[in-house]
Amino acid sequence: MKKPEDTGEGQEGGDEEICDDMSFEESLDQLESLVDRLERGQLLLDESLELFEKGMKLARICNSKLARAERKIEVLIEENGKLKTDNFLEDE
């Protein structure tokens, strides 16, 4: 999924933007294809370094998504045909 250009990122043609909004799946996919490219080699030196930097960003995003501690547990309620949610309290 392509996102609109952010100011200041200015990546070179064809590559997608990296935002913190990316889903875990997107950042993991991008990281995997990036590592493939790096391993294939035959890149110019500054290309290698640029990819490496991007990769570090993607890895950071992946890790932060996995470390997300908060999660919502809610109950679905139907009222007058409309759906609402409420917090679910687990009774022990």
Next chain:
Amino acid sequence: MGIYTVSQLNDHIRQLLVNDPQLGQIWVRGEISNLTKHSSGHFYFTLKDKGSQLNCVSFRSTNRSLKFDPESSMRVLIFGSLDVYTVRGQYQLRVLDMRPDGIGELYKAYEQLRIRLQDEGLFDVSRKQPIPKYPLKIGVATSATGAAIHDILNVLRRRYPVDVLLAPTIVQGEMSSASIVCSIEQLNRTDVDVIILGRGGGSLEDLWSFNEEVVARAIAKSRVPIISAVGHETDYTIADFTADLRAPTPSAAAELAVPDSMDLKRHVLSLSQRMEQAAIRSVSDYSDRLDYLCSRIEPEKLNDFLRQNSQRVDELTLRMERLSERIIESKQNQLCGLAGRLNAVSPLKTLERGYGIAIRTEDNKVIRSREDVSEGDDIGVIVSDGKIRCKVEGISDDHV
């Protein structure tokens, strides 16, 4: 007391039966026999037990909503009301609802439905939706108070951070199938990525609602993929067949619904390491090449080369200078020689020996013969140190 006609008697009996509050709506248990399924859609059969039998009729309106297909020798529970078919003077039980009685019967009904839905293609693998790999929100349709929801939440907590939306569902009893259908429909109106439909273990009767046709249809219609988790030891419920994925227990369903974040973390770590290795390798490749090229340059050799060649240049310059001197010298000698020879043949030398050059003044022409002049002409005589102006006084033909 008068004399009844048959019709009157039958009517009277009918009134008695129909108006008796105890016989208004009753449950009866027995075995079906002599079942006729009329083309009109009405069923006619006798319901019997060991010692007795009863006529029954089940009209089309009832038959349409039956959840199984009655057959002779099936044991059933019937909810109905007594009536009298006055034309024949027969009392009969009018069926309002009918269901299989006993495990065997339940199982038969289950088989009927399973085969029918399978033939319809409801269980086809091609109909099954893939379960999303990284869901953001999971819908759970189960009891709010049972063990299932706790098990599911525990597994999710351990495995992967994801939001949960619970649609409280009645998972057993009369209201269960409608409740399940409702929960599935409600969850389809939310933004959940996958639904876990389940309950803890129980007997075939407890799980019966998960074998009902309305539930199967609701699962088939669901836009959101469904994992069914009806804790049953061996058999699959019809919900299991229809669902996009089946799990043996609610905990197992939670494990299927989300990836293991430990695995993912390790995977990301390994990717980071591979990335570092690849980057280091490409930098060191370049640095190795650079070293090699530097080593080949060897500044000392260059200096040597320069020194040798400048010495040679000096040497050549010296030789060239010497050669030029010699050439000039020899040319000068040549010049002297030629100058001498020139001098020897110079007319001036002749003049020094005493000769003179006579020229006609009027046109500076050299006089060679006496014919060139006439008496009285002005002429000049060039001698070694100048010119003498003369006049011709006479011309003779000899030299004295």
